[in-house]
Amino acid sequence: MKDYAFGVDIGGTTIKLGLFETKGNLLEKWEISTITTNNGKQIMPDIALAIENKLKERNIFASEIEGIGIGVPGPVLDDSIVNKCVNLGWGIVDVAEDLRRLTGIEKIKVGNDANVAALGEMWKGAGIGHKNVVMVTLGTGVGGGIVLNGQIVSGCHGAAGEIGHIKLNEHEEEKCGCGKKGHLEQYASATGIVRKSQELLRDTNRNSVLRDIHHLTAKEIFDSARKQDELALEVVEFACHQLGLAMAHIADVIDPEIFVIGGGVSKAGEILLEGVKKYYTEAVFHTCEHTEIALARCGNDAGMYGAVKMIL
Amino acid sequence: MKDYAFGVDIGGTTIKLGLFETKGNLLEKWEISTITTNNGKQIMPDIALAIENKLKERNIFASEIEGIGIGVPGPVLDDSIVNKCVNLGWGIVDVAEDLRRLTGIEKIKVGNDANVAALGEMWKGAGIGHKNVVMVTLGTGVGGGIVLNGQIVSGCHGAAGEIGHIKLNEHEEEKCGCGKKGHLEQYASATGIVRKSQELLRDTNRNSVLRDIHHLTAKEIFDSARKQDELALEVVEFACHQLGLAMAHIADVIDPEIFVIGGGVSKAGEILLEGVKKYYTEAVFHTCEHTEIALARCGNDAGMYGAVKMIL
Numbered sequence: 001m002k003d004y005a006f007g008v009d010i011g012g013t014t015i016k017l018g019l020f021e022t023k024g025n026l027l028e029k030w031e032i033s034t035i036t037t038n039n040g041k042q043i044m045p046d047i048a049l050a051i052e053n054k055l056k057e058r059n060i061f062a063s064e065i066e067g068i069g070i071g072v073p074g075p076v077l078d079d080s081i082v083n084k085c086v087n088l089g090w091g092i093v094d095v096a097e098d099l100r101r102l103t104g105i106e107k108i109k110v111g112n113d114a115n116v117a118a119l120g121e122m123w124k125g126a127g128i129g130h131k132n133v134v135m136v137t138l139g140t141g142v143g144g145g146i147v148l149n150g151q152i153v154s155g156c157h158g159a160a161g162e163i164g165h166i167k168l169n170e171h172e173e174e175k176c177g178c179g180k181k182g183h184l185e186q187y188a189s190a191t192g193i194v195r196k197s198q199e200l201l202r203d204t205n206r207n208s209v210l211r212d213i214h215h216l217t218a219k220e221i222f223d224s225a226r227k228q229d230e231l232a233l234e235v236v237e238f239a240c241h242q243l244g245l246a247m248a249h250i251a252d253v254i255d256p257e258i259f260v261i262g263g264g265v266s267k268a269g270e271i272l273l274e275g276v277k278k279y280y281t282e283a284v285f286h287t288c289e290h291t292e293i294a295l296a297r298c299g300n301d302a303g304m305y306g307a308v309k310m311i312l
Numbered sequence: 313m314k315d316y317a318f319g320v321d322i323g324g325t326t327i328k329l330g331l332f333e334t335k336g337n338l339l340e341k342w343e344i345s346t347i348t349t350n351n352g353k354q355i356m357p358d359i360a361l362a363i364e365n366k367l368k369e370r371n372i373f374a375s376e377i378e379g380i381g382i383g384v385p386g387p388v389l390d391d392s393i394v395n396k397c398v399n400l401g402w403g404i405v406d407v408a409e410d411l412r413r414l415t416g417i418e419k420i421k422v423g424n425d426a427n428v429a430a431l432g433e434m435w436k437g438a439g440i441g442h443k444n445v446v447m448v449t450l451g452t453g454v455g456g457g458i459v460l461n462g463q464i465v466s467g468c469h470g471a472a473g474e475i476g477h478i479k480l481n482e483h484e485e486e487k488c489g490c491g492k493k494g495h496l497e498q499y500a501s502a503t504g505i506v507r508k509s510q511e512l513l514r515d516t517n518r519n520s521v522l523r524d525i526h527h528l529t530a531k532e533i534f535d536s537a538r539k540q541d542e543l544a545l546e547v548v549e550f551a552c553h554q555l556g557l558a559m560a561h562i563a564d565v566i567d568p569e570i571f572v573i574g575g576g577v578s579k580a581g582e583i584l585l586e587g588v589k590k591y592y593t594e595a596v597f598h599t600c601e602h603t604e605i606a607l608a609r610c611g612n613d614a615g616m617y618g619a620v621k622m623i624l
Contacts, residue, residue, distance in 0.1 A: 153566060156444055158599070159564070178597065180597075253458070255471040283479040285474045286490060286491065287470070
C-alpha cells in the first residue's frame with residue numbers, strides 16, 4: 001500500500017477534506033465551500049484542485065496516493081455512481097470516474113454520507129472494536145448507516161439505512177420530506193421534535209417555559225426537559241419512544257453489535273440515550289435487549305474518517 | 313473441491329438429508345425422524361449414522377466428502393454453536409464439533425434454519441440470480457432469513473432475521489410466543505390468522521362461512537376469502553397489511569433485491585402476494601417500491617439446499 005490517502009466528506013454547505021497516512025493517522029484536515037449553483041458542476045473540480053494544491057504544498061507525488069474515499073449526501077451504487085443528490089443539485093453523477101479523470105488517481109471509492117459516517121465511528125469513534133455497527137444520525141432529518149462485517153451495506157437501490165423513513169404511525173396526517181407519512185424522521189429529527197412541541201403548545205393550554213421562546217430549537221426543548229418542564233419532557237419522551245422502537249426494528253432485522261447515535265440532536269446526551277434505551281429494550285427481540293447504544297464520538301469528522309477507511 | 317457434500321435440515325419432527333455433487337446437483341434426498349426425547353441427545357448420532365450408511369450404500373469414501381452443511385431451528389453463533397433449540401430440547405450445543413467428531417469430516421457449517429432456507433431459495437428457488445435476498449417464512453410462527461452479498465447475516469446474537477418479532481402494535485394485549493406483545497408473528501402466522509378470525513367471530517355478529525367450520529385453519533380462511541367471504545377477506549387484508557408493513561421496515565434497513573415468501577401460509581398464493589405488495593408499496597421508502605416480492609419455490613427442500621450451499 002502507498003503512503004497516503006484522502007478522505008472527503010461532501011456536505012450541502014462545506015466539503016471536509018483529510019490527508020491521511022495509510023497506516024491510519026490524520027495528517028491534516030481542512031474545509032472548502034460547496035458551490036451548489038449550476039447543478040453543482042463546480043464541486044468535483046473544486047475537490048480535485050484542493051487535493052492537487054495540498055500535494056504541491058506538502059511535496060507529495062500523486063503516485064504516493066493510495067486512493068481517495070468520498071462521502072456524498074445521496075444514494076450510491078457500486079461504490080461509484082450517485083443517483084440524485086438534491087442538496088448538491090446533482091442528477092446521476094459518476095463521482096468516482098469524474099475524480100479519476102480530474103486527479104489521475106485510480107482508486108476512488110464513493111459512499112453515502114450516513115454509511116460512511118458509520119464506518120468512521122467504527123474505525124475511530126464509539127464503534128471501535130466492533131465490525132457490525134448501525135449509526136443513527138439525528139439532524140434536520142434522520143439518517144442511518146449500516147456496517148456489517150466491516151463493510152458498508154448500501155442496498156440494491158442505494159437505500160439501505162434509510163431508517164428515517166421507517167413508517168411508525170399509520171395515522172399521521174402531515175407529510176414527511178419524502179412525500180409519505182408517519183416516518184421516524186417526522187418524530188425524532190430536530191425538525192420533528194420542534195414540530196411536536198409546537199403542536200402541543202398550540203393544541204393545549206398547558207404551562208411550559210417553551211411558550212416564551214420565539215424560535216424554538218431541539219436544543220432548547222432538551223434543555224427545558226432537563227429542567228423538568230413537563231411539556232418538554234413529554235416531547236423528549238415521545239421522540240425517544242419512536243427512535244427506540246425503530247432501533248428495535250433494525251435489531252430484529254440485522255442484530256448489530258452496537259448502535260451509535262450522532263448528529264446535532266445527539267448533543268442532548270444522556271437524557272436522549274436513557275430514553276431511547278428504555279423504549280428499545282421494551283420493543284426489541286429479547287436476545288438483543290443488551291445491545292450497546294452509545295453516543296457518537298467523531299462529531300463532524302466521522303464522514304471524513306469513514307471515507308478514507310473505504311480506501312485503507 | 314472434493315466430489316460430494318451433504319445438506320441436512322433439522323426440523324422438530326423430521327431431519328431432511330440430501331447427498332449432493334459439489335458441482336451442485338442433488339443425487340438423493342431422504343428423511344429420518346427427529347428424536348427429541350432425552351434433550352435431543354440422539355439427534356447428532358442419528359445424523360452421523362444416516363450419513364455413514366449412505367456412504368456405504370453408495371460406495372463413497374468419507375475422504376470424497378467436501379463437507380456437511382446443517383440447518384437448525386435456533387440461533388447459531390460462528391457457523392457452529394447453537395444457543396438453545398427449544399423444539400429439539402437442546403441447550404447450548406456445538407453442532408459442528410459434535411458432527412466432526414462423529415463423522416471424521418472436517419468441514420461442517422451450521423446455520424439457522426430460516427437463514428439457510430433463504431440461501432436455498434437464492435440458489436435453487438425464487439431468488440435465482442440474486443445475491444441479496446430476504447426470505448419470510450409464514451408457518452406456525454413467522455421466521456426470516458437474510459442473505460446479503462451471497463452470505464447469511466446471522467447477527468451478533470444469532471438473532472438477525474427475527475422479523476416475526478418486529479413490534480407493530482403497541483396496544484396489543486395478548487402475548488407473542490416470545491413473551492412480548494404486538495409482534496408480526498401474532499398477525500401474519502397461521503396461528504395469528506386463525507386467532508384474528510376467532511376474535512372477529514366472537515366479538516361480532518357478522519355472517520361468515522367461517523362460523524360453520526369447527527377447526528379453523530389459515531387455509532380455510534384464505535379459501536373463504538377467495539370466495540369473497542367478507543370476514544375472511546378482512547382477516548386476510550389485515551395479515552397482508554401487517555406483513556407488508558414489516559417488509560417495508562426491512563427494506564428501509566437493508567434494501568434487498570427480492571423478498572421470497574415461503575412456509576405453509578404462502579400456499580395461499582396470489583391473494584397473499586397481492587395484498588402484501590399493496591401495503592408494502594404504501595409504506596416503504598420510495599426507491600424500494602418496486603423491489604420484487606415472490607413466492608418460494610423450493611418448498612420443504614429450501615433448508616437442505618441452503619445447508620449444502622454453505623459448504624460449496
